[in-house]
Amino acid sequence: MSRVRYVADTLEEAVAAAHRGHGASVRIVRAGRCAPGSGARSGFEAVVEPPVPCLRARRAAREALARAVVAARIAADEAGRTASAAGAAGAAAPAVLARLGARLRAQALPEPLVIHVLDRVASEVRGADLEEIEAVMRAAAVGAVASLLPTSAAHEPFRRGAAGRPWVVALAGPTGVGKTTTLAKVAAGWRMQRGLRVGLIAADAFRVGAFEQLRTYARIIDAPVRAADGRASALSALEALAECDVVLVDTPGRGHRDAARIAEVADLVEAVRADETHLVLPGTAGAQALEEASTAFARVRPTRVVLSKLDESEGLGALVGAVRLGGIPASWFTTGQEVPDDLERADARAFAERLVGGAGA
Numbered sequence: 001m002s003r004v005r006y007v008a009d010t011l012e013e014a015v016a017a018a019h020r021g022h023g024a025s026v027r028i029v030r031a032g033r034c035a036p037g038s039g040a041r042s043g044f045e046a047v048v049e050p051p052v053p054c055l056r057a058r059r060a061a062r063e064a065l066a067r068a069v070v071a072a073r074i075a076a077d078e079a080g081r082t083a084s085a086a087g088a089a090g091a092a093a094p095a096v097l098a099r100l101g102a103r104l105r106a107q108a109l110p111e112p113l114v115i116h117v118l119d120r121v122a123s124e125v126r127g128a129d130l131e132e133i134e135a136v137m138r139a140a141a142v143g144a145v146a147s148l149l150p151t152s153a154a155h156e157p158f159r160r161g162a163a164g165r166p167w168v169v170a171l172a173g174p175t176g177v178g179k180t181t182t183l184a185k186v187a188a189g190w191r192m193q194r195g196l197r198v199g200l201i202a203a204d205a206f207r208v209g210a211f212e213q214l215r216t217y218a219r220i221i222d223a224p225v226r227a228a229d230g231r232a233s234a235l236s237a238l239e240a241l242a243e244c245d246v247v248l249v250d251t252p253g254r255g256h257r258d259a260a261r262i263a264e265v266a267d268l269v270e271a272v273r274a275d276e277t278h279l280v281l282p283g284t285a286g287a288q289a290l291e292e293a294s295t296a297f298a299r300v301r302p303t304r305v306v307l308s309k310l311d312e313s314e315g316l317g318a319l320v321g322a323v324r325l326g327g328i329p330a331s332w333f334t335t336g337q338e339v340p341d342d343l344e345r346a347d348a349r350a351f352a353e354r355l356v357g358g359a360g361a
């Protein structure tokens with residue numbers, strides 16, 4: 001498959017030229033400063049891989065490329081003549097931009113989002129002086145990444161009114177992602193820091209060790225716990241915890257390809273009429289598994305997403321893709337195995353700082 005290069009004075013212009021030439025959905029395989037040995041004297045390039053081009057499309061692409069090259073040359077000549085004040089910063093910017101791009105890609109941020117972030121960074125950096133160029137670009141990247149991740153605090157449970165029922169919060173998700181540990185962290189915070197009456201339901205009680213795990217946490221925080229293994233017993237467990245302010249429901253982990261058993265979880269969540277359902281997605285999974293999980297677990301109608309195991313993640317960007325696919329805001333982050341300490345309210349900036357990394361990342 002042949003590739004087409006669009007060269008321009010800025011990354012934005014090169015990408016815009018590529019989109020003009022091939023449409024907004026064209027696959028951009030490289031975007032950044034012109035590669036050494038590419039023949040271009042300076043500037044940025046966007047390299048696209050058009051889908052099996054017909055002759056007419058190829059001619060149009062060649063013409064668009066020629067137009068972009070001419071435009072870039074004119075712009076470069078003008079820039080050279082005027083030697084603008086941004087010149088010093090401009091000389092350092094491409095190297096920092098390239099490092100940022102490499103970092104975002106290494107973090108598995110989907111390619112269209114990488115280009116979006118680099119575009120914003122490039123547009124915000126004009127006029128910065130050489131001393132501060134790296135810090136300015138990093139701050140712009142953090143801002144751009146943060147704006148990609150929707151967050152929303154989990155509901156803060158109020159004390160249950162005399163006539164009300166407990167606020168019911170369910171956790172669901174693939175196997176081993178940290179549902180039970182997260183539930184214990186949340187329960188401990190609400191019980192010990194806010195003094196709420198917290199009840200727990202282990203809805204995967206038939207699995208060896210599952211009830212015991214939750215009962216151990218319940219004992220530590222002095223909270224009542226009930227076991228359930230289906231719709232009817234979940235309802236009686238809820239009935240037994242009717243005096244609580246809030247009830248947390250732990251559901252069994254399911255493989256994201258196991259549609260029938262995910263449907264059972266959905267049935268259970270619906271039976272207890274959960275006020276909030278948090279889907280737990282781990283930072284340790286790859287982009288494809290996360291997207292499949294996000295799609296498969298849409299069945300349980302999650303209202304929030306918990307991003308777990310951020311401490312072990314090597315590709316935080318894949319989580320951004322999965323959260324955006326589900327269209328549901330993130331509620332909490334989990335950052336380790338310690339109960340209750342390793343739990344944070346979801347904060348898009350904190351997440352973006354982790355993803356973009358420090359200087360030299």
Ligand SMILES: Nc1nc2c(ncn2[C@@H]2O[C@H](COP(=O)(O)OP(=O)(O)OP(=O)(O)O)[C@@H](O)[C@H]2O)c(=O)[nH]1
Pocket residue numbers: 174175176177178179180181182251252253254308309310311312334335336337342
């Ligand atoms: N590094 C790290 N480990 C975690 C985190 N949260 C949970 N774990 C660990 O992940 C493992 C699985 O945690 P569980 O809470 O049992 O996971 P689960 O989703 O309830 O698992 P199933 O019920 O079997 O589907 C345990 O060893 C936890 O200590 C986290 O934020 N970071």
Ligand SMILES: [Mg+2]
Pocket residue numbers: 179180181210250251253
């Ligand atoms: Mg569990």
